[in-house]
Amino acid sequence: MQTTSDALDILCRGCEKVLSPDDLRAKLGENRPLRVKLGVDPTAPDIHLGHSISLSKLREFQDLGHEAILIIGDFTAMIGDPSGRSVTRPQLTHEQVLSNAKSYQEQAFKILSRERSKIVFNGEWFEAMSFDEVIKLNSRVTLQQMLVREDFRDRLDRGQPIRAHEIQYPIMQGWDSVKIRADVELGGTDQLFNIMVGRDLQREEGMPQQVAMVMPILEGLDGKQKMSKSLGNYVALNESAHDMFGKIMSISDELMVRYYQILLKETLPADAHPMEAKKALAQRVAARFHTAEEAQAARTDFETRFSKKDLDHADLPAYTPGEARDFLSLVVEAYAKCFGIAKSRSDARRLLEGGSVQWKGEKIGDVKAVLAGGEAGVLRLDKTRAVRIG
The missing domain is CATH 3.10.290.10 (RNA-binding S4 domain)
Structure with missing residues (x-):
């Protein structure tokens, strides 16, 4: 059995910010399974290593006996999360979103325990809302609150448009927390504003506010922007061990240090040989989502192709x-x-x-x-x- 202090140390480890550790300690002290929320919008069929950070934290909650609630944003995905975006996302149809959602769930279970996960689609409540109810929900949030967001403010300063439907997104994400009575919500650092909206709405509904736990954003393979399928700088969880290994080997030595911190929660020793350290990183990540044997085979193939300069006999695209x-x-x-x-x-x-x-x-x-x-x-x-x- 974990003590409250031990559990708190485990759960806060690797987080960028927790609002607040004292609130989380109090909830853990209630000796009941907490309802831990992670929302994902299936805007594309793939989950990548960037998504794995919050999913891995959700798995830690599961392993400590808490309830993992994965919200599939079949309605919010049609809007598209504006967090961290400099332009409006292209809108998807509900059919496209549902198709992507099937793939998302299967990939999420590479990390989460299927038996201890609850999958909820937020269309369950948004589809049933009347326009009158939508208006009442919107009345709880001011335009000034929305425009405090750094990404919205930056777009205004540059004269770029902010569509009215984008302002709905934080409100809808916050209402998800009300509907499932979340004790904790996980997300990347770009989700903090949305999570805090959820806390405000929960307070107005007279329920305990959720703890906000935000995780670091993983840079993509280019080391410049966050990992994103649209930017082509990602490693998907459903890629082969061979492709995972090869992509990770392409990152810079500077980015490798951060990948060790975020993906492995380790500090790379200062005297580590860069090439050997990168091979170890690539092999461990590939083994996490495949098997140890497949990861070793990927490393062997890489060394055949590049370390031994034997490209003529290698299996190449x-x-x-x-x-x-x-x-x-x-x-x-x-x-x-x-x-x-x-x-x-x-x-x-x-x-x-x-x-x-x-x-x-x-x-x-x-x-x-x-x-x-x-x-x-x-x-x-x-x-x-x-x-x-x-």
Whole structure:
């Protein structure tokens, strides 16, 4: 049995902010299963490593005997969460959202215990609301409150539009907390405003306010923006161990330090060899979502391809060039078609000029170089990716 103090230490570990630890301690001291909420909007079919951070925290609550409530935002997803967005999200149909939701649930159970999870669709209550009830709910929040949000304020300052439906999002997320009587809500740091709206609405309903527990945002593979499928800088949970390993090996040494902190909750030793540390990180992450054997096989294949310079015998993605034959265009196309990574021509130019791009083992430094028609061989894009042409 965990003491309240032990449980508090476990649950607060790795959080960016908890509002407040004293409130969480008091709730844990009630000696009952807490109702712990995590909302996800199935705006795309994949869950990635960035999502895994809050899901892993929810699993910790499960392991301590608490009730995990995963809210599938089938209605909120049609709006699209404006948190951290500089432009309005494209709207989805309900059918698209429900299709994505099936995939989301299966991937979430790579982390959560299926038996100890409760899945709730927020369409259960929003679909039943009359327009009169929507108006009454909106009357509880002021426009000034909404415009305190940094992302909304930034868009106003830049003269970019904020659509009226986007202002509904925090209200709807907050009402979810009222409907399920959440004791705790989890989310990324960009969700803090929305979670606090939930606390306000719970107070107005005369119920105890939920504890806000926000997790750090995981940067994507580019190390610049948060991990996002739309930005092409993600590692999906349903990718093969081979692809997971290869993608993680592509991150910078600086970003690797942060991945150790956020994904493994460890501090990378200062004297660690960067390449060996990165291989260990990639292998451990791949093993978490696959098997130890698959993760080891991915590492062995990577070492065959890159550490041993034996690309000719490695299992590489096949790539058939389009009409463009210049290496600059080939690099951009190969990243997109074989790895789902968006690279600009400027990115490709830097790779070429830096000596990263190789054709049949020879560096291609000339940005105007062209692939001869009918040639077959291995095109190395960078230190962790290569494709087979022909």
